[in-house]
Amino acid sequence: MRTSWHRLWGSATGPVRSLCPPTRLGAGLLVLAAYLSSPVPSVPGTLWALVVLGAWVVAIRPPLRLVGAGLLLGLALFLPYFLLVPWVSVPEGGGVREALAVPAAVIIRGIGGILICGATLASLTASDLREALVRLPIPAIVTAILLQIVHQTATLASETGAVAAAWNLRGATGRGRGAVALARALPRVWLPRVASRAERVGEAMAIRGYAEADPAPLRSCRPGGRDRVALGLAVLSLVVSLWIWGAR
Numbered sequence: 001m002r003t004s005w006h007r008l009w010g011s012a013t014g015p016v017r018s019l020c021p022p023t024r025l026g027a028g029l030l031v032l033a034a035y036l037s038s039p040v041p042s043v044p045g046t047l048w049a050l051v052v053l054g055a056w057v058v059a060i061r062p063p064l065r066l067v068g069a070g071l072l073l074g075l076a077l078f079l080p081y082f083l084l085v086p087w088v089s090v091p092e093g094g095g096v097r098e099a100l101a102v103p104a105a106v107i108i109r110g111i112g113g114i115l116i117c118g119a120t121l122a123s124l125t126a127s128d129l130r131e132a133l134v135r136l137p138i139p140a141i142v143t144a145i146l147l148q149i150v151h152q153t154a155t156l157a158s159e160t161g162a163v164a165a166a167w168n169l170r171g172a173t174g175r176g177r178g179a180v181a182l183a184r185a186l187p188r189v190w191l192p193r194v195a196s197r198a199e200r201v202g203e204a205m206a207i208r209g210y211a212e213a214d215p216a217p218l219r220s221c222r223p224g225g226r227d228r229v230a231l232g233l234a235v236l237s238l239v240v241s242l243w244i245w246g247a248r
Contacts, residue, residue: 008118010125014061017123019230020221025132028120030234031056035112037241041104044244052237053112062122070118074111081106126150131221 010017016024035052039045057067081103124132129150133143 008066008121010122010128011066012060012062012119012122014059014123015226016060016230019227020223021124021128021132022135022221023223023227023230024123024128025120026136027230027234028056028116028123030231030238032113032116032120034234034237034241035116036109037238037245039245039248040108041101042248045241045248046108048240048244049108049112052241053115055237056116057119060119060123062119066118066122067115070115071111074107074114078103078107078110 016027019027031052035049038049038052040049082100085099085103121129130147133146
């Protein structure tokens with residue numbers, strides 16, 4: 001069951017990969033908070049946000065295709081906000097510059113948030129994510145829900161890819177009536193397969209006692225000096241963002 005979803009996990013090659021899983025996830029959350037807290041689109045806030053984003057991406061070193069996909073996804077999602085500029089409410093005496101500030105802030109924060117989250121995921125394997133969630137002070141029910149989402153999303157991606165590959169192999173492509181027939185058959189083929197696979201995964205997890213007790217760590221990882229330095233720098237980035245916000 002190897003899909004692009006699976007290849008995303010643990011695909012980074014930067015020094016952050018040498019840190020303990022809880023450190024990687026915790027530092028990623030702090031970096032995301034620092035980026036979103038930086039006051040954009042002001043010049044100091046934007047520059048600091050770009051520094052935080054660039055430093056985190058370089059430290060993780062995710063695949064270039066992941067960075068490119070994140071940029072394209074962000075542009076597709078947030079560029080349409082510029083169409084709302086004529087309806088943006090600006091202070092009296094304001095002009096186009098003030099109106100552009102709102103969608104600019106949205107697109108800067110949106111694209112950066114996607115890249116930070118994607119890079120953080122690339123620094124963790126699926127088992128690393130489990131270890132991080134178990135060891136961090138996160139409620140057990142939240143950990144169970146997040147892990148279930150990861151498993152079921154992987155199942156959905158795998159089954160969707162299998163169905164698409166089978167249809168392509170049988171020549172189920174084209175336009176016109178063929179495309180309409182394909183669209184009508186999709187719910188009858190795709191949904192039952194996904195539901196069946198999800199049910200089997202749930203039964204296997206129940207047999208193994210997945211929901212009967214709080215999850216426990218599977219391996220030991222003692223935080224070292226690098227972990228403390230990484231968390232310290234992440235906290236410092238958040239403090240600087242808050243300072244720039246207060247000094248506006």
